[in-house]
Amino acid sequence: MTPEDQEETQPLLRPPGGSAPRGRRVFLAAFAAALGPLSFGFVLGYSSPAIPSLRRAAPPAPHLDEDAASWFGAIVTLGAAAGGVLGGWLVDHAGRKLSLLLCAVPFVAGFAVIIAAQNLWMLLGGRLLTGLACGIASLVAPVYISEIAYPEVRGLLGSCVQLMVVTGILLAYLAGWVLEWGWLALLGCVPPCFMLLVMCFMPETPRFLLSQHKRQEAMAAMQFLWGSAQGWEEPPVEAEHQGFHVAQLRRPGVYKPFLIGISLMAFQQLSGVNAVMFYAETIFEEAKFKDSSLASVIVGLIQVLFTATAALIMDRAGRRLLLTLSGVVMVFSTSAFGTYFKLTEGGPNNSSHVALLGLVSMEPTDTNVGLAWLAVGSMCLFIAGFAVGWGPIPWLLMSEIFPLHVKGVATGVCVLTNWFMAFLVTKEFSSLMEILRPYGAFWLASAFCIFGVLFTLACVPETKGKTLEQITDYFEGRRQPLPVSGAPLAAPAFSLGGHGAYL
Known part of the structure; x- marks a missing residue:
């Protein structure tokens, strides 16, 4: 497909005449997706209060020495790196919404393993699972939000991803003052469960639905998010859903x-x-x-x-x-x-x-x-x-x-x-x-x-x-x-x- 052909088939999800849509449910959907980054932030902040708590915990709780504590904090990044790869596959094949729903599973499972931990390996395994979920959430949530938001609020809603991350970190720090490591891990299960509940009522992004040739579902999603699908441009979608090929790196729009x-x-x-x-x-x-x-x-x-x-x-x-x-x-x-x-x-x-x-x-x-x-x-x-x-x-x-x-x-x-x-x-x-x-x-x-x-x-x-x-x-x-907004070109x-x- 040539660039000219692709231009004609590109989904143009914008109101006619450049007027901003008035729907407000887009903020609710963005909040639901941002609960993933909130969970992600809690995982990052969890190690700071949990490590001192584990060091003073009595048996049968696992004991952390200096080296083990270092791995307890750092292994999340390895799990998140793997989650980024998995999230990249999920977001294309399972969709944005389902990917967010699925990432709640390793969040909860990881904290559950930590709560039940009898040795260091269970602790590290739980942290690895929560790290995997962090990697998926850190990829899918920004994509979901950017695709449901209209241009006038995309920066606001997109920045809320990082805001929820740092809020999750702060929540872990504050809760760590009063909760020991086990109860803190239990609290960590709450945000992903809440996300799972709320996201069930949110739509898939219209752009992804159009790429899957689901015109009626895309129109319904626009109706839910933006208040109305009437009068919106609806161009033909591509005949085939394109995937990534290495040869595409030669195109300026990719590289x-x-x-x-x-x-x-x-x-x-x-x-x-x-x-x-x-x-x-x-x-x-x-x-x-x-x-x-x-x-x-x-x-x-x-x-x-x-x-x-x-x-x-x-x-x-x-x-x-x-x-x-x-x-x-x-x-x-x-x-x-x-x-x-x-x-x-x-x-x-x-x-x-x-x-x-x-x-x-x-x-x-x-x-x-x-x-x-x-x-x-x-x-x-x-x-x-x-x-x-x-x-x-x-x-x-x-x-x-x-x-x-x-x-x-x-x-x-x-x-x-x-x-x-x-x-x-x-x-x-x-x-x-x-x-x-x-x-x-x-x-x-x-x-x-x-x-x-x-x-x-x-x-x-x-x-x-x-x-x-x-x-x-x-x-x-x-x-x-x-x-x-009618400003001269920069x-x-x-x-x-x-x-x-x-x-």
Whole structure:
């Protein structure tokens, strides 16, 4: 099929004349799908309170030493990487809605195994299962939401995916103050069960239904989500449902989004976010907080606040501006973090107050406490900057930029990249700190943040206010998308492989 033929058969799910639909059930459907990311966030946050709880638990509860605790936290990323691959297959073959329903099973099964755990292997097996569910949910939920949302609210609803993730993390931190590991795992079963219940009443996405030649079901879904299917453009769908083939990577509409999606996921993890989060409690201890565990809750509150801010302004500020602003803030904060470690590093005749990896000793002084507040400020600034842009936007763009017929494979590769990089950075950051020293490791993260900003300015298109079909047309270079709200066309924002267009 030629690009011209595909243009004529592309589903155009937009109201005539560019008027916005008035349906509000789309928000209910987006909330139902976002319960998957809420469960995903709870899984990520679970290890922080569960590890200390398991260490003080009496037999027959499994005991965690340092190495086992490290694997208890990190093995989720391996399960999620596998979930990304499985989710990519499910989203194309089972559909968006059924994939979300199915991911509730490993969520509940994983927590059930943890509750019943009699040894370390059962604990790790349960975490692996919940990680598998995280990988599926992190892929399917953004795709589902982007395909049911109309352009005016797609940024808002898409950003709610990351908002629900950080809310789930915060929920785990707060519940961990009052619940032991077993009861906390039981609480973790509630969000996926609620998602299973609510999603049963939600429709499949109209775009997926049209790709499966289910015209009546697609019209019914539009009626449910947008209030009316009357007057909507209904072009013919493709004669055959296209799957992904390697040869399609030669097409600009496929390889450009692939490069952007994979690069954004890699830069997100190389920014140093996991390292900053890992040392949060240590930094708060150095600042003389009476309860260092309060650090987790403070970090969680900052994430929720600024992710919510990003969601509210996403469709006005745009993706590129927030990514750039976020990256610049992260450059300065990671540089300040590195400076803090440089100033507190012990010399031959000088002991320091930072106990990290055995590289430096711990003798706090009033001056050192003051420097620790530099680290607290840098950490909070970094988390706020990350939450505004590089936290939610790579996931949002992943769900927007890929054509329908390659979306499953392409988003699967992006999710696999993200979780693999998360595992690699988490496990190898300690080794990197031994080689480069702590300050060098954070300055390296600052350099990656700079590269991320430059990549955004050079390669990432603005997608706010555009339909998914207009975004696909842009990458293919077939026709010039319409301006947003009657505004004049912007200057070219993207060029790869000689194909440029206005967006």
